[in-house]
Amino acid sequence: MAEMAAETVLQGTGIAKAFGAHQVLSDVRFRVADGEIVGLLGPNGSGKSTLLNIVSGFSRADAGEIRFRGAGLSGLAAHAIARRGLVRTFQLPSMPTRMSVRQVLAAGSRDGAGLVEAFLRRQADDPEVETLLDQFALSAVAHQPASSLSGGQKKLLSIALALRTRPSLLCLDEPTAGVHPQLRSRMVELLRAFNARGVAMLVVEHDMHFIRELCSRCIVLDRGEIIADCPPAQLAENERVVEAYLGKSVERPKVLS
Amino acid sequence: MIQFVIDVVIRSVDLALIAIGLSSVYSLIRFPNVTLVQYATTGALVALGLQMLGLPLIVAGLLACVFVGAVAVVLNVLIFERLLTAGSAIAMIGSLALSMVFSAVFLVTAGPRPQRFELDLNPPIRFLGARFTDHQLISVVISALAIAAFALILFRTDLGRCMRATATNPVLARGTGINTRRVTNVVVFLSGIMAALGGIGISVKGEMSAHLGMEMLLPIFAAAILGGLGNALGAALGAVVIAVAETLVTNVNFGPLVGESFLFVPAAYATAASFLLLVIVLLVRPHGLFVSEVKRV
Amino acid sequence: MFEFLLHVAIMACLYGMLALSLNLQVGFAGLINFGQIILFGAGTYGAALAFANGFGPVAGLALGVAFSTAIAVAFAQLGRNLGADYWGIATLAVAEVLRILITNEVDLTGGAQGIAGIPLIFGDWPRPVGPLMTLGLCLVILLAAWWFCRRLTESRFGLALKLIREEPMLALSLGYDLNAARTATLVVAGAMAALSGFVFAHYVTFVGPDQLVAAETFLIWAMVIIGGSGNHLGAIVGAILMQFLFAFVPFVKDAFGAPAEYVAAMRLTLVGGGLLVFLMWRTQGLIPERIGDARPAPATGRPAAARMVEKHNG
Numbered sequence: 001m002a003e004m005a006a007e008t009v010l011q012g013t014g015i016a017k018a019f020g021a022h023q024v025l026s027d028v029r030f031r032v033a034d035g036e037i038v039g040l041l042g043p044n045g046s047g048k049s050t051l052l053n054i055v056s057g058f059s060r061a062d063a064g065e066i067r068f069r070g071a072g073l074s075g076l077a078a079h080a081i082a083r084r085g086l087v088r089t090f091q092l093p094s095m096p097t098r099m100s101v102r103q104v105l106a107a108g109s110r111d112g113a114g115l116v117e118a119f120l121r122r123q124a125d126d127p128e129v130e131t132l133l134d135q136f137a138l139s140a141v142a143h144q145p146a147s148s149l150s151g152g153q154k155k156l157l158s159i160a161l162a163l164r165t166r167p168s169l170l171c172l173d174e175p176t177a178g179v180h181p182q183l184r185s186r187m188v189e190l191l192r193a194f195n196a197r198g199v200a201m202l203v204v205e206h207d208m209h210f211i212r213e214l215c216s217r218c219i220v221l222d223r224g225e226i227i228a229d230c231p232p233a234q235l236a237e238n239e240r241v242v243e244a245y246l247g248k249s250v251e252r253p254k255v256l257s
Numbered sequence: 258m259i260q261f262v263i264d265v266v267i268r269s270v271d272l273a274l275i276a277i278g279l280s281s282v283y284s285l286i287r288f289p290n291v292t293l294v295q296y297a298t299t300g301a302l303v304a305l306g307l308q309m310l311g312l313p314l315i316v317a318g319l320l321a322c323v324f325v326g327a328v329a330v331v332l333n334v335l336i337f338e339r340l341l342t343a344g345s346a347i348a349m350i351g352s353l354a355l356s357m358v359f360s361a362v363f364l365v366t367a368g369p370r371p372q373r374f375e376l377d378l379n380p381p382i383r384f385l386g387a388r389f390t391d392h393q394l395i396s397v398v399i400s401a402l403a404i405a406a407f408a409l410i411l412f413r414t415d416l417g418r419c420m421r422a423t424a425t426n427p428v429l430a431r432g433t434g435i436n437t438r439r440v441t442n443v444v445v446f447l448s449g450i451m452a453a454l455g456g457i458g459i460s461v462k463g464e465m466s467a468h469l470g471m472e473m474l475l476p477i478f479a480a481a482i483l484g485g486l487g488n489a490l491g492a493a494l495g496a497v498v499i500a501v502a503e504t505l506v507t508n509v510n511f512g513p514l515v516g517e518s519f520l521f522v523p524a525a526y527a528t529a530a531s532f533l534l535l536v537i538v539l540l541v542r543p544h545g546l547f548v549s550e551v552k553r554v
Numbered sequence: 555m556f557e558f559l560l561h562v563a564i565m566a567c568l569y570g571m572l573a574l575s576l577n578l579q580v581g582f583a584g585l586i587n588f589g590q591i592i593l594f595g596a597g598t599y600g601a602a603l604a605f606a607n608g609f610g611p612v613a614g615l616a617l618g619v620a621f622s623t624a625i626a627v628a629f630a631q632l633g634r635n636l637g638a639d640y641w642g643i644a645t646l647a648v649a650e651v652l653r654i655l656i657t658n659e660v661d662l663t664g665g666a667q668g669i670a671g672i673p674l675i676f677g678d679w680p681r682p683v684g685p686l687m688t689l690g691l692c693l694v695i696l697l698a699a700w701w702f703c704r705r706l707t708e709s710r711f712g713l714a715l716k717l718i719r720e721e722p723m724l725a726l727s728l729g730y731d732l733n734a735a736r737t738a739t740l741v742v743a744g745a746m747a748a749l750s751g752f753v754f755a756h757y758v759t760f761v762g763p764d765q766l767v768a769a770e771t772f773l774i775w776a777m778v779i780i781g782g783s784g785n786h787l788g789a790i791v792g793a794i795l796m797q798f799l800f801a802f803v804p805f806v807k808d809a810f811g812a813p814a815e816y817v818a819a820m821r822l823t824l825v826g827g828g829l830l831v832f833l834m835w836r837t838q839g840l841i842p843e844r845i846g847d848a849r850p851a852p853a854t855g856r857p858a859a860a861r862m863v864e865k866h867n868g
Contacts, residue, residue: 056727082729090727096720098784099713107713110729115738118709158724165728289639339834346586346638350775351833357772357826361819369815475647482643529654532647539636539644 007034008067009169009200010055010086015064017050017224024050025224028064032169037191037201039211039232042221043244048204049091051221052173055202056088057081069168088171091204093158095146101157102142105129108161128164135190136160137183152179156187163194170194172203176210188213208232220244260387261504267393267462269500270400274455275473276480276492277407278448284424284487285441286337288345291352293329293452294477295359298470300325300453301460302367308375314461322453329449330442356471363467371466396458403454404493407447411489420444424487476503476528479535499531506530558801560685564757566797567692571750573777573789574699575743580775581784582707583739584719586638589629589645591770592652593744596621597751598761599656602669611673611756618748625652626744630737646768657763668762675756688757695753696790699746703786706742715739769825773800776825780832782839791841799824 010032017025025047032038042048053059055066057078066073068086076084096104106129107113112121133139136156141149149157155175162170172191176184184207191214195201205211211218212232220228220235222244228235235241279293300321307317332355340351381388411417423430423437431437456469480499484491507527512520522530572594579585600618601611609617628648633641656663663669675691676684706712718725718735726732755761773796781792803820810816832839 058723058726077731078726079729079731082727087729088727090723094721094724096717098720099716103713104717106710107717108728110714111710113710113714113730115706115711115742118706118711161724161728289643336830336834343833343837346642347833347837349639349642350586350779351830353772354776354826354829354833357769357822358830359826361822361826364815364819364822369818475643475650478643479647482640523658525654525658529651532651532654535647536632536644536651539640540632 007069008032009034009036009069010202011067012051012055013065015051015054015066016062017047017054017059018062023224025054025061025221028221028224028226030219030226030229032200032202034168035195035198035200036217037195037203037215039215039218040202040204040221041206041211041218041235045223046221046244047224048221049173052088052171052202052204056086056171058088082165082167085166085168086171087162087165087167087169089155089158089162089173089175091173091177093154095149095154095157097145097147099146100143101138101146101149102129102133104146104157105132105160105164108164110165132160132164137186150180152183155179156183156190159187159190163199167199169200169202172201172205174204174206176205176207184210259385261508263384263387263389264504264508265497265500267389267397268504269497270397270404271455271459271462272473272477272480272499273404273493273496274400274451274458275477276484276496277404277489278451278455279477280481280484280486280492281407281411281420281489282444282448283481285420285427285437285444286333286341286348288341288348288352289478289481289486290337291349291474292332292355292359293448294470294474295356295363296325296329296449296452296470297456297459297473298363298465298467299328299359299456301456301465301469302363303453304457305367305372305374305460305465314374314376318454318457321457322450325453326446326449329445329452333442333445360467360471367465367467369467371464373464374461376461390462393462396461400454400458403451407451407489410447416440416443472528475535476531479531479538482535483538499534502530502534503527557682557685560682560689562798562801564685564689564692565801566794567689567696568750568754568757569774569777569797570696570790570793571699571746572774573781573793574696574703574786575746575750576774577778577783577786577789578703578706578743578746579739580778581789582712582715582719583736584638585633585736585739586642587629587645587740588642588768588771588775589625589649590747590774591766591768592649593622593625593747594751594754594770595652595656595763595766596625596744597748597753598755598765599663599669599751600748601752601755602672602761603663605672606664606669611752614755615749615752618752619745622744622748623741626740627737630733630740633736634733646771649766649771650768653763653766656766664762666763668760668764670760672755672759672761674759675753692753695749699749700786700790702746707786711738769822772829773825776829780828780839782841785839785841788839788841792839795840796824796828 008031011030013029015025015028016023028047028051040048040051050059054061055073057073057076057080061074068081068084071084073081073086099107106126109126109128133142136159138153138157138160141153146154146157159172159175175187179187188210191201203211203215215232218228218230218232218235219226220238220241222240227240227244228238230238275294275297279290282293283289303324304314304317304321307320308314312320336351336355337348340348376392379391381390382394411420419430419435419440422433422435423440427437459469459473476499480495481492482495483498484493484495504527506522507524510519510521512518514520572590575593576587576590579587597618600616600621601614604610604614604617625648629645632644632648636644657666659665674684676687679687707715714725714730715735718730718732722732777792777796778789779792780796781790782788800821803824804817807816807820
C-alpha cells in the first residue's frame with residue numbers, strides 16, 4: 001500500500017544485545033517508514049528501552065545493523081546520531097536547576113552556539129522559542145527553573161526540545177508515563193501536528209489508548225524478540241501478544257516504571 | 258636484587274597503610290578524602306611530641322593512633338557529612354582545603370625544619386646481601402600486622418560484613434537495619450589509625466616534616482586508584498606497584514640503552530614516575546588495574 | 555609603600571585573570587581543574603624561552619598560548635571518560651609532572667634556577683611611571699578579559715555550556731558534542747591563563763618552577779569560591795581580596811613578632827580556611843548570582859555554580 005512505497009527512514013536488522021548472561025535482544029528486525037508513527041510495545045523487560053538506546057547511540061549493540069535514511073549508524077556517538085536527525089527523549093526527563101524553561105529551549109538549538117559565533121553575532125531572542133512555549137502550554141512557567149516543572153510538563157518540554165532540532169525521526173521513551181490525562185491529549189495533538197509536517201516517530205509506550213490514537217503500526221517485543229508487527233487494531237487478535245501480556249487484557253493500566 | 262625487594266617492601270608498606278585507609282573510606286563516603294594524608298602527619302607529630310614528653314615510643318605511637326582516629330571521626334561528623342550534601346566534588350575540594358589548614362598547624366607547631374624520633378642507633382642488619390635497620394624491620398612488621406588486622410576485620414567480622422554491605426548498596430544496607438552512619442564512622446576511625454601508623458612508620462624510618470602528608474598525596478592516590486578505589490586489597494597491591502615503579506626508575510641503570518656506561522634517572526623523577534603512572538592508569542583503566550567493588554568513576 | 559601597593563595591585567590584576575579563567579572552567583563548564591597553575595606556567599615559560607632563544611615578546615606570547623593550548627587539549631582528552639573528581643586529581647598529577655620536568659631539565663628550562671633577565675615591560679620609563687603604566691596595562695587586560703568572559707557566557711555558547719554541565723545526557727540527545735565543548739572551554743581558559751603568565755614574566759623579569767607549585771592553584775581556587783563561582787565579578791573580587799590579604803600577612807606577622815614560618819602558615823589558613831568556611835556556610839561566595847526576576851538565590855547546599863541563573867552573570 002502507500003506505506004510500502006514510502007522511503008524507509010529507519011531500518012534495523014539482526015540486532016542483538018546481552019547484558020552479562022542475560023540476552024536482552026535477539027535478532028531484532030524492524031522498519032520505520034517516512035512519516036510513519038510506529039509504536040514499540042512489550043511487557044516490562046522485553047527490551048524496548050534497550051532497543052531505543054541502541055538506535056539513538058546511547059548503547060552499543062552486540063550485533064546487527066541499523067540504517068538511518070540509508071546510512072549506517074554503527075559506531076556513531078549519540079550526539080552524532082542526533083545531528084543526523086534521529087532525536088530521542090528520555091523516560092524520566094531530568095531538567096537543569098539553574099536554567100529557566102525559556103533558557104533551556106533556547107539552548108535546545110545548536111545554531112549559533114559555537115564559540116566563534118558567540119562573539120560574531122549578537123544573540124537575538126529566537127521567536128521559535130516563544131512559539132514552542134505557546135504550543136506546549138509552557139508560557140506561564142517559562143521563567144521558572146526547568147527542574148521545578150511537573151513531571152508531565154517536563155515531558156512536554158523534552159518533546160519540544162527534541163522537535164526544535166528538526167528531526168526526521170523522533171524516538172519517544174514512554175512519553176505518557178505519569179502524565180495527567182489532559183496533558184496527554186495535548187501531547188497527542190502536538191505529535192500528530194508535527195507528524196503531519198513530516199516527522200516520523202517511534203514511540204515506546206504502555207498506554208494502549210495513546211497507541212491507538214497515534215500509531216499506524218505497532219511492533220511488539222517480548223523477551224528480546226519481535227512477536228508482532230501490525231496495526232494497533234489487530235493486536236488484540238494476536239494470540240502471541242495476548243499471551244506475552246500474561247493472558248491479561250491488552251488494555252494494561254498505565255505503568256510507572 | 259634482594260636489596261631492591263627489601264627497598265620496595267619498606268616503601269610499599271608505608272604507602273599501603275594510608276592507601277588502604279583511603280580506599281576503604283572511599284567506598285563508604287564516596288569521595289577521595291585528601292585530609293587522610295594529613296592524618297598521617299598528625300600521627301607522626303603527636304607521637305613525636307609524646308615521645309619528647311618522656312613516653313616510650315610504642316606507647317606514644319599507640320596513643321597517637323587512637324587520637325588521630327578520634328580526630329578523623331570528629332572531622333567527618335562536623336565537616337565532611339555537611340560537605341557531602343553538596344556533592345562529592347565539593348567534598349573533595351573541602352578536604353583539600355582542610356588539608357591546607359592542617360599544613361598551617363603543622364608549620365606552626367613542628368616548624369619548617371624536619372625532626373627525628375629519638376631512636377637507638379644500631380648497626381644495620383645484613384641479610385642475603387641486603388642491608389636494613391632494625392627500625393625498618395620492626396616498622397614493616399607492625400605495619401604488616403596492622404594490614405592483616407584490618408583485612409581480618411573486613412572479611413571475618415560482622416562489622417566487616419556491614420562495611421561491605423554499606424559500600425555496595427547503602428540504601429539496601431540501611432533497609433536491612435545496618436546503622437550506616439555508625440559503620441561509616443567506625444571505618445573512618447580505623448582509617449585514621451592506619452594513616453597515623455603509616456605516618457609514624459615513615460617518620461621513624463626517616464624524618465618527620467610538616468610536609469610529610471602533602472608530599473605523599475599523589476603517590477598514595479596513585480596507589481589507591483591503581484588498586485581501584487573501594488578495593489582495600491587492591492590498594493595494597495597498588496602501593497606495591499607504585500613502590501616498584503619509584504624504586505625501579507631511580508635504581509635502574511639506563512646507560513647501556515643509550516650507549517653510555519651510566520645513566521640514572523634523577524631521584525626527583527621517582528615521584529614523577531608514580532604521577533605519570535597515575536595519569537596513564539586513569540586514562541586506560543580508571544576503575545583500577547584490578548576489578549573494584551565500587552564502580553564509579 | 556606606594557610602590558608596594560602598586561605591585562600588589564598589578565599582581566591582583568594578574569591573579570584576576572587567573573581567577574576568571576578558572577571560574578570559566580569550574581563555574582560554567584563544571585571542570586574541576588587542579589592543574590590551573592601549569593596553564594599559567596605555559597605563559598611564563600613561553601615568554602622566557604622565546605627570550606632565551608633570541609625572539610621578541612610577540613613570539614613569547616604566541617609560544618605561551620601554543621603551550622597552554624597543547625596542555626588544555628591534553629586535559630580535555632583526559633576528561634573523556636573520567637568523573638569530575640578523578641579528572642581533578644589527574645590534572646593535578648599532570649601539572650606536578652610538568653613542574654618536576656621543568657625543575658630537572660636544566661638545559662631546556664634553566665632548571666630550578668629558572669630563566670632571568672627577561673625584559674621589563676615599560677622598563678625604559680622611570681619609576682614610578684613604568685610600574686604605573688604596567689598597572690594600567692594590566693587593568694586594561696583584566697577588563698578586556700572580563701568583557702570577553704561575559705560575552706562568552708551570556709551567549710548561546712554559554713547557555714550550551716550550562717546545559718551540558720547540568721544535563722549531559724539531554725545535551726547529547728540534542729546533538730551537543732560534550733568533548734568539543736570541554737576542549738573549547740579549556741583552550742580559551744588556558745589562553746587567558748597563559749596571557750597572565752606572559753605579562754607576569756615581563757613584570758617580575760624571571761621565571762622559575764617555584765612559581766608553579768600546586769599551592770598556587772589552590773589559592774586561585776579560593777579566589778573563585780570565596781568571590782563567588784559562576785559569576786565573573788565574583789572571581790575578580792575574590793582575586794583582589796585574597797591578593798591584598800596575602801600581601802599584608804608579613805606585616806601582621808611582624809606586628810605580632812612571630813617567626814618566619816607564620817607567614818606561610820597564615821597564608822595557608824587564609825586559603826584553606828577561607829575555602830572551607832565558604833564551602834560549608836556561604837556556598838554562593840561573596841558576590842551571589844543576580845537572579846533576573848529579583849528572587850533571592852535559594853540557600854541550598856550547592857555552590858553558586860549550581861544555582862539557577864536567569865540572565866546575567868556579573
